[in-house]
Amino acid sequence: MTTTFRANTQRDLPRIAEKLRLSKDQLADMRAVSAVLPFRVNDYVIENLIDPDSVPNDPIFQLTFPQRGMLEEEDFRRMRDLVVKGASEPEIKLAADQIRGKLNPHPAGQMELNVPKLDGETVAGMQHKYQETVLFFPTQGQTCHAYCSYCFRWAQFIGDADLKFASREADQLVNYVRDNPQVSSVLITGGDPMVMKTQVLRRYIEPLLAAKLPNLHSIRIGTKALAYWPYRFTDGADADDFLRLISEVKAAGKHFALMAHSSHSRELEPPMAKRAVERVLNAGAVIRCQAPLIRKVNDNANVWAQLWRRQVLLGMVPYYMFVERDTGAKAYFEVPLARAYKVFTEAYSQVSGLCRTVRGPSMSASPGKVAVDGVTEVGGEKVFALKFLQGRDPAWANRLFFAKYDPKATWLSDLQPALGGERFFYEEAMEAARAESARGR
Numbered sequence: 001m002t003t004t005f006r007a008n009t010q011r012d013l014p015r016i017a018e019k020l021r022l023s024k025d026q027l028a029d030m031r032a033v034s035a036v037l038p039f040r041v042n043d044y045v046i047e048n049l050i051d052p053d054s055v056p057n058d059p060i061f062q063l064t065f066p067q068r069g070m071l072e073e074e075d076f077r078r079m080r081d082l083v084v085k086g087a088s089e090p091e092i093k094l095a096a097d098q099i100r101g102k103l104n105p106h107p108a109g110q111m112e113l114n115v116p117k118l119d120g121e122t123v124a125g126m127q128h129k130y131q132e133t134v135l136f137f138p139t140q141g142q143t144c145h146a147y148c149s150y151c152f153r154w155a156q157f158i159g160d161a162d163l164k165f166a167s168r169e170a171d172q173l174v175n176y177v178r179d180n181p182q183v184s185s186v187l188i189t190g191g192d193p194m195v196m197k198t199q200v201l202r203r204y205i206e207p208l209l210a211a212k213l214p215n216l217h218s219i220r221i222g223t224k225a226l227a228y229w230p231y232r233f234t235d236g237a238d239a240d241d242f243l244r245l246i247s248e249v250k251a252a253g254k255h256f257a258l259m260a261h262s263s264h265s266r267e268l269e270p271p272m273a274k275r276a277v278e279r280v281l282n283a284g285a286v287i288r289c290q291a292p293l294i295r296k297v298n299d300n301a302n303v304w305a306q307l308w309r310r311q312v313l314l315g316m317v318p319y320y321m322f323v324e325r326d327t328g329a330k331a332y333f334e335v336p337l338a339r340a341y342k343v344f345t346e347a348y349s350q351v352s353g354l355c356r357t358v359r360g361p362s363m364s365a366s367p368g369k370v371a372v373d374g375v376t377e378v379g380g381e382k383v384f385a386l387k388f389l390q391g392r393d394p395a396w397a398n399r400l401f402f403a404k405y406d407p408k409a410t411w412l413s414d415l416q417p418a419l420g421g422e423r424f425f426y427e428e429a430m431e432a433a434r435a436e437s438a439r440g441r
């Protein structure tokens with residue numbers, strides 16, 4: 001067992017394929033797909049979370065390894081031919097860029113609509129969509145200990161600088177929170193900010209504390225490290241320093257939360273993961289858990305029920321179940337909204353109230369976080385009851401609206417208004433916002 005971090009990338013696939021007893025064909029498939037979509041996995045994940053006997057159906061294998069079905073058949077064949085015949089790097093890159101361009105790298109208007117401004121200038125490395133919460137993307141935190149094959153941030157990992165949200169500017173973050181008293185929460189995200197050394201994290205967090213901003217109530221870090229690299233919290237001086245940082249945030253009178261990306265109960269089984277959770281909680285943080293519902297990874301009510309139970313058992317708080325976003329290899333992973341609602345409901349009905357802090361299944365769409373809250377009939381028409389959990393306009397929060405039931409729909413944009421409506425209530429406001437941001441550029 002090694003606690004020195006080492007990431008495997010496309011180059012290491014042959015060695016891993018041997019370890020997982022994969023065939024030559026499977027290896028060639030993986031090489032082709034990983035030429036287009038980012039691939040990175042570390043030995044902790046391979047050794048502790050994947051069961052080689054159940055590959056390729058193993059959920060964590062599906063979560064972290066490139067799969068043939070992630071590309072359209074035609075694109076897959078083109079790339080596989082190039083890889084197998086040993087095509088040149090520029091040739092492979094050209095094909096990869098063309099295929100990526102088709103995969104909607106920027107869903108939900110992230111780049112255009114939610115860029116904050118400070119003194120009239122746009123601020124890089126931040127996103128401000130919901131009144132209370134600012135997202136901050138530290139430059140050094142834009143990678144992860146392993147990559148999820150469905151990640152909606154995939155465009156950030158392929159090295160195209162224009163596509164990255166990033167910032168070195170801790171000062172800008174402080175100034176922005178000070179200038180915007182409606183902001184109570186800073187969510188540091190990535191990638192996975194926990195790839196950064198604590199010393200680097202401190203460069204962002206300490207100025208926020210030193211500024212004594214009365215409106216700032218909480219600091220959160222979004223991370224998958226409890227699952228992909230629990231040693232980050234258990235091993236060595238840097239781990240200890242992170243726990244100290246948590247206590248310092250607490251001592252400054254702020255709430256500290258790890259927003260743990262938690263996809264499968266198996267991630268929380270290794271003793272090292274449990275130890276990591278225990279240490280973070282003992283340091284005074286709260287761990288809230290969220291993950292998307294992904295076909296072949298966790299598209300099963302029992303898996304979710306077990307996941308929420310285990311989270312509560314370890315002292316974590318179930319928070320969100322998301323719907324897989326409209327980007328990347330969505331077609332491979334997507335679960336129709338009707339089925340997502342069914343999985344959520346069947347899982348929810350099996351667990352105690354302690355697990356029912358979870359909300360979902362929720363789409364992070366352009367107008368906001370929209371949960372499928374019911375499938376029902378109104379006046380003889382079968383409908384989805386949808387509810388805003390978060391809205392670009394705070395007045396939309398908790399607002400219920402109806403869409404025509406559609407068993408195939410997988411995203412908000414697939415849905416039509418029900419009960420004779422022509423447009424959803426938020427559409428006019430969204431158009432105005434888009435027009436305004438187009439004028440601003």
Ligand SMILES: *Cc1c(COP(=O)(O)O)cnc(C)c1O
Nearest residue numbers: 127129130133135187364369390
């Ligand atoms: C989910 C999300 C947040 C955080 O929302 P909470 O409901 O407070 O956890 C903030 N900004 C964006 C853009 C988000 O998608």
Ligand code: SF4
Nearest residue numbers: 144147148151191224
């Ligand atoms: S850990 Fe998060 S940011 Fe990193 S690949 Fe997975 S989903 Fe994407």
